[in-house]
Amino acid sequence: MRLLILPLSIAALLVTPAISLASDSTANTTVVSIPMSAVADTSSAVPLTLEQAWQLAEHGNARLRQVQAQLSTVQGELSDARSLLWNNPKLTGERVRREVPQTGMSAENRREWSTGIEQTFELAGQQSYRRKATEQQLQALDALIEDTRREIRAEVEQRFVQVLSLQERILTERQSLKIIEDTASSVKKRVAAGEDSRLDGNLASVEAVRASNQIGVLEEQLIQARTELVQTLQLPGNGLLRVVGTLSAPTPTYTLETLLSSATNRPLLRALDYREQAAKSRLALERATRYPDLTVGVTTGREGATSARERLTSLTVSLPLPLFRNNAGGIGRAATELSQAQIERETSARNTASSVTSLWQKLQSLTLRVNALQQSVLPALEENQRLSVKSLQSGEIGLFQLLVVNRQVLDGRRDLIDAQTEWRLTRLSLHLTAGWNEASTSR
Numbered sequence: 001m002r003l004l005i006l007p008l009s010i011a012a013l014l015v016t017p018a019i020s021l022a023s024d025s026t027a028n029t030t031v032v033s034i035p036m037s038a039v040a041d042t043s044s045a046v047p048l049t050l051e052q053a054w055q056l057a058e059h060g061n062a063r064l065r066q067v068q069a070q071l072s073t074v075q076g077e078l079s080d081a082r083s084l085l086w087n088n089p090k091l092t093g094e095r096v097r098r099e100v101p102q103t104g105m106s107a108e109n110r111r112e113w114s115t116g117i118e119q120t121f122e123l124a125g126q127q128s129y130r131r132k133a134t135e136q137q138l139q140a141l142d143a144l145i146e147d148t149r150r151e152i153r154a155e156v157e158q159r160f161v162q163v164l165s166l167q168e169r170i171l172t173e174r175q176s177l178k179i180i181e182d183t184a185s186s187v188k189k190r191v192a193a194g195e196d197s198r199l200d201g202n203l204a205s206v207e208a209v210r211a212s213n214q215i216g217v218l219e220e221q222l223i224q225a226r227t228e229l230v231q232t233l234q235l236p237g238n239g240l241l242r243v244v245g246t247l248s249a250p251t252p253t254y255t256l257e258t259l260l261s262s263a264t265n266r267p268l269l270r271a272l273d274y275r276e277q278a279a280k281s282r283l284a285l286e287r288a289t290r291y292p293d294l295t296v297g298v299t300t301g302r303e304g305a306t307s308a309r310e311r312l313t314s315l316t317v318s319l320p321l322p323l324f325r326n327n328a329g330g331i332g333r334a335a336t337e338l339s340q341a342q343i344e345r346e347t348s349a350r351n352t353a354s355s356v357t358s359l360w361q362k363l364q365s366l367t368l369r370v371n372a373l374q375q376s377v378l379p380a381l382e383e384n385q386r387l388s389v390k391s392l393q394s395g396e397i398g399l400f401q402l403l404v405v406n407r408q409v410l411d412g413r414r415d416l417i418d419a420q421t422e423w424r425l426t427r428l429s430l431h432l433t434a435g436w437n438e439a440s441t442s443r
Contacts, residue, residue, distance in 0.1 A: 047244035050160050053233060057156045058149060060234035067141075067148045074141050078134040086127055087120040092299070114301025114312070121296065124288035133281035140274035147267035154432045158425060159229040163243050165421040166222040170215060172417065176410045177211040179385075183392070183402060184208045207403055247420035249427060251367075256360045259434040263352045266435030272345040279338040286330040292320040352433060359430040366423040373416040381409045 058064065080086075098110040184204035226241055235241075254262075263269070297316040304310045388405040391397040430436070 048241045053156050054153050056233045061152050064148050067145050074138045081131045081134040090118040092116045112303045116299030118297035120293045124291035126288045129281050129285035133278045136274045136278035140271045143267045143271035159232050161424050163225045168417050170218045172413045173215045180208045180211050259356050262436050263356050263434045276341040276345050279341045283334040283338050286334040289327045355433045363426050369419045378412050381412045385409045
């Protein structure tokens, strides 16, 4: 039994008072049962990091477990293919009670018996082709499991980034709402004192309501995004999780040429390559099956009268004549399977190269956008916001000008969060498509 060992931070997230471990004998794993209260209460839940989400998904994702379940079938076929002979020996036995008429006497009862063994031998190397095909099929399944695991990790990270992006948006909107509410309170006092018009008061109140409404919309989207993350992690119920992290990531150190080289060894392409090799071996097996199998048998027995019983030993050899059926159907199906495997591999290889190039170009463009927003646009907008607040207090500008500046700052922060989110998702798609494993490369 393989135990699921979680870091202390995950254990704290799923903690008490009732975490149960149920052993699954079929999957050879330990299933973590999480109480509903530990998931639903996001205010008291321990924050969930991306690494913890990956671990939860890999041990609970149904799609990965379904692919891993295919190992039993392929390993069983490989065990059969690696046996000494493909055909089992055939043991025969015969016992005969014979009545022999006697002239002027009663019939003589004779009990005769014979026993033998037969073995069928393949003469065209079918056993070697069969072993190669099953071994390559197992290698293809191993690569497919690795690719499925990478896809699940990418899906988890995508859901995680979407939740994180919405959390950042809500935080930004609340900061903006705080400024608007403070401004509206100040304007309300000025209106009461007759220093500002009712128009300014109404404008400030409407802007505050609009900002509050925008936060409500984002919170609804956040609930949906968190629910999708919980479903991806295969956690019980519809509880919501809090995630922690940052939208920024280390600057990539690879080049386009490095990614294209890595893409040739992508797990999916390796799985398709092994499938093609297995299809070639199965085609060779079907072609070799046209040759007849040789059956050799040895039989021994006793026959004759009791007083003169004879012991007989015979050797039999049989060989079918391939006159009418030459396994044309099996050869045709194997040839079709090989053609389909070749087409799928070639298409995937071409699409992978073009997708890597396209995603690389998109990532470079997003990098420039994020840098421009972080280094040039937002600092200038935030400085304008500070200056406008001081100018409003000194009476140099009106409320409308302040709201315009606040709106520009909010839009700039939104643009940065959206650009960072898109950059992170594009980087994720690029790594998945190119089969890039940054952790193993750094090690």
